Amino acid sequence: MLGRNGIILLSFLLAGCGNSNFFKEDPLAKDQWYLNKDSDINHSATINLLPSAFKGRGVTISIVDDGVDLNHPDLKENLAQKHHSYLSVEGGFSAFAQHGTSVAGIIAAEEGNGIGIRGIAPKVSMMAFNVLRLASTSNLADALTREIDVVDISNNSWGDVNGWGEPLRLKSLVEKALEIGTSEGRNGKGINYVFSAGNGTDDRNNTPPIDNVNYSGLVNNRFTMPICAVDPFGKKAFYSESGATLLVCAPSKNSYAGLGVVTTDISGNDGYNPDNQEYITDYEDVNYTRQFGGTSAAAPMVSGIIALMLEANPTLSYRDVKYILALTAQKNDENDEGWSINGAQLHVNHKYGFGLVDAKKAVVMAKEWKNLEEELSIDVNISVKKPIPDNDGTCLESTVEVNESLTVEFVDIFFNAPDHENIGDLEIRIISPSATESILAQTHQQRFGFFRYNNWRFGSIRFLGENSKGKWRLLVTDKQTGKQGSLHDWALKIYGHAKPDR
Amino acid sequence: MMKTCFVFLLFITMINADDSYFYDDKGYKKKVYSDSLTRDNKVIYRLSSEPKSPKVMLSDFVIIEFEAAAHHELIEKYERKYNLKFETHLLGNQNICKFRVPNKNISIEIANKIMENEAVHRSYPDWIMLVR
Numbered sequence: 206m207l208g209r210n211g212i213i214l215l216s217f218l219l220a221g222c223g224n225s226n227f228f229k230e231d232p233l234a235k236d237q238w239y240l241n242k243d244s245d246i247n248h249s250a251t252i253n254l255l256p257s258a259f260k261g262r263g264v265t266i267s268i269v270d271d272g273v274d275l276n277h278p279d280l281k282e283n284l285a286q287k288h289h290s291y292l293s294v295e296g297g298f299s300a301f302a303q304h305g306t307s308v309a310g311i312i313a314a315e316e317g318n319g320i321g322i323r324g325i326a327p328k329v330s331m332m333a334f335n336v337l338r339l340a341s342t343s344n345l346a347d348a349l350t351r352e353i354d355v356v357d358i359s360n361n362s363w364g365d366v367n368g369w370g371e372p373l374r375l376k377s378l379v380e381k382a383l384e385i386g387t388s389e390g391r392n393g394k395g396i397n398y399v400f401s402a403g404n405g406t407d408d409r410n411n412t413p414p415i416d417n418v419n420y421s422g423l424v425n426n427r428f429t430m431p432i433c434a435v436d437p438f439g440k441k442a443f444y445s446e447s448g449a450t451l452l453v454c455a456p457s458k459n460s461y462a463g464l465g466v467v468t469t470d471i472s473g474n475d476g477y478n479p480d481n482q483e484y485i486t487d488y489e490d491v492n493y494t495r496q497f498g499g500t501s502a503a504a505p506m507v508s509g510i511i512a513l514m515l516e517a518n519p520t521l522s523y524r525d526v527k528y529i530l531a532l533t534a535q536k537n538d539e540n541d542e543g544w545s546i547n548g549a550q551l552h553v554n555h556k557y558g559f560g561l562v563d564a565k566k567a568v569v570m571a572k573e574w575k576n577l578e579e580e581l582s583i584d585v586n587i588s589v590k591k592p593i594p595d596n597d598g599t600c601l602e603s604t605v606e607v608n609e610s611l612t613v614e615f616v617d618i619f620f621n622a623p624d625h626e627n628i629g630d631l632e633i634r635i636i637s638p639s640a641t642e643s644i645l646a647q648t649h650q651q652r653f654g655f656f657r658y659n660n661w662r663f664g665s666i667r668f669l670g671e672n673s674k675g676k677w678r679l680l681v682t683d684k685q686t687g688k689q690g691s692l693h694d695w696a697l698k699i700y701g702h703a704k705p706d707r
Numbered sequence: 708m709m710k711t712c713f714v715f716l717l718f719i720t721m722i723n724a725d726d727s728y729f730y731d732d733k734g735y736k737k738k739v740y741s742d743s744l745t746r747d748n749k750v751i752y753r754l755s756s757e758p759k760s761p762k763v764m765l766s767d768f769v770i771i772e773f774e775a776a777a778h779h780e781l782i783e784k785y786e787r788k789y790n791l792k793f794e795t796h797l798l799g800n801q802n803i804c805k806f807r808v809p810n811k812n813i814s815i816e817i818a819n820k821i822m823e824n825e826a827v828h829r830s831y832p833d834w835i836m837l838v839r
Contacts, residue, residue: 337838339835341766342833343797343805345836345838346797347797363838366837376732378770378798378803385798653755655757655760
């Protein structure tokens with residue numbers, strides 16, 4: 206790992222490669238508060254993008270969304286030709302692509318062209334797949350593996366429609382697509398699948414959290430990078446889902462009329478900024494908006510940064526990228542009680558993952574990074590067959606001793622309690638040998654109540670960099686009286702690489 | 708009279724749909740509930756009895772995962788037998804095929820029938836999911 210002095214020295218070198226006034230020729234760039242602190246807007250959370258020679262050259266990103274406006278004057282220069290429409294009828298690729306167009310602008314709006322904004326990776330090559338217009342299982346699987354020999358990053362600012370605390374399993378075909386993309390994409394280095402963490406919770410009324418990234422099969426696995434959202438001051442956005450698989454977060458909008466993410470909007474009078482808006486003040490130039498938000502806006506910021514990292518070091522695997530983003534993240538919302546230090550001395554928080562993404566540090570570290578060793582795994586199955594105490598102040602604890610040493614990258618926990626009739630009663634935690642805790646499920650309202658933990662896979666990235674060897678403890682607490690059940694068994698699968706520690 | 712018959716048949720169809728089932732991508736038999744109709748009369752389904760549970764729609768396709776690689780003759784056989792049209796192999800896997808069905812309203816029924824074949828590992832409708 207690069208030492209602190211090395212990072213500072215390289216930072217100066219990289220800064221010297223660019224124009225220190227890089228917002229000058231893009232008139233709306235001064236409003237892009239999320240890029241860095243140069244903006245006049247009152248805020249503190251930024252992705253720390255500073256002038257650099259790296260702009261995403263030679264890197265290709267797929268925008269897996271509702272399409273992209275192919276004629277947008279600030280995007281068309283960076284759009285490759287291999288777009289794909291999942292609609293059986295011609296046309297409509299650009300016209301109904303308001304979400305994808307706003308995502309694309311954050312990543313790759315052209316810089317220095319005298320109009321609009323600048324993207325985080327203004328020289329990256331984009332291709333658009335409009336799968337959200339017809340999101341069948343086979344189409345989603347196709348979109349995640351399309352142009353597999355070319356795509357380096359797959360930006361996915363979408364997810365399951367949830368918000369009701371029901372776990373939604375990943376379709377086997379989509380899971381296969383992610384496996385193929387990470388094992389065969391980029392000549393075996395793996396496509397970087399960036400996903401928005403999800404907007405399925407609401408903190409505004411002090412109600413308990415509803416959804417959690419661990420209830421979505423799309424973002425609780427080791428193949429994807431779930432990105433959460435923080436407000437302009439680095440605090441959790443009210444809708445952003447928490448959980449143990451969050452990698453890093455990025456700035457976004459936090460309220461209906463609050464400071465939004467400035468980006469491109471479909472050209473003409475449609476989109477987020479139509480010319481007849483009555484209630485919200487937006488730009489006169491209807492090709493742009495300052496109203497974009499959600500974790501949909503946070504994910505493309507990280508995708509853009511990964512493009513810079515891959516230009517700086519094309520040998521990075523998707524596992525390397527995750528590791529670097531975690532190691533270099535900023536500790537936002539410093540006084541939040543949810544921060545802890547894991548066994549590898551990384552700050553981590555169920556609300557923020559490893560913290561707010563830091564473009565400058567990530568690129569600097571990427572340049573000097575030595576690739577992680579081959580991925581290894583450890584499997585352990587634990588039979589329990591014991592009742593879970595029903596809200597009596599105690600919990601069911603099950604432990605397992607792991608004898609092998611790996612540097613942990615990700616952990617899967619398969620939880621099998623199929624006879625418990627209300628999963629919302631259960632708080633499930635796992636504690637590593639280094640005493641780091643991951644909350645896998647919180648007590649929550651389950652809107653429908655038909656789901657059972659039938660070998661449900663939870664994930665956690667919170668143990669990143671720790672040694673796998675030692676005692677792992679699973680703690681299950683039923684916090685509501687009434688529905689009861691037992692823990693039949695659970696399994697632990699640890700993914701990582703051989704020692705020594707990095 | 709014709710109109711009354713049509714309404715009656717539609718009613719019967721909807722009632723039957725509430726009792727229908729499908730096999731999911733893991734091979735589990737699950738109930739499916741018709742929920743409502745879109746403006747262009749496409750049926751919206753629920754995969755749970757709860758009225759507000761996640762909704763899905765049928766596409767024009769079924770996905771068949773064969774026990775072994777689906778060679779040309781096998782594909783033709785299924786095309787003829789179920790009036791399907793082969794669309795593509797999925798994820799470069801010769802075992803997994805996507806077929807177009809003649810009418811999306813019967814794709815659950817067709818997928819269920821195909822599941823009864825010994826050469827078939829999985830057969831399920833290519834559901835359109837709601838994502839955001």
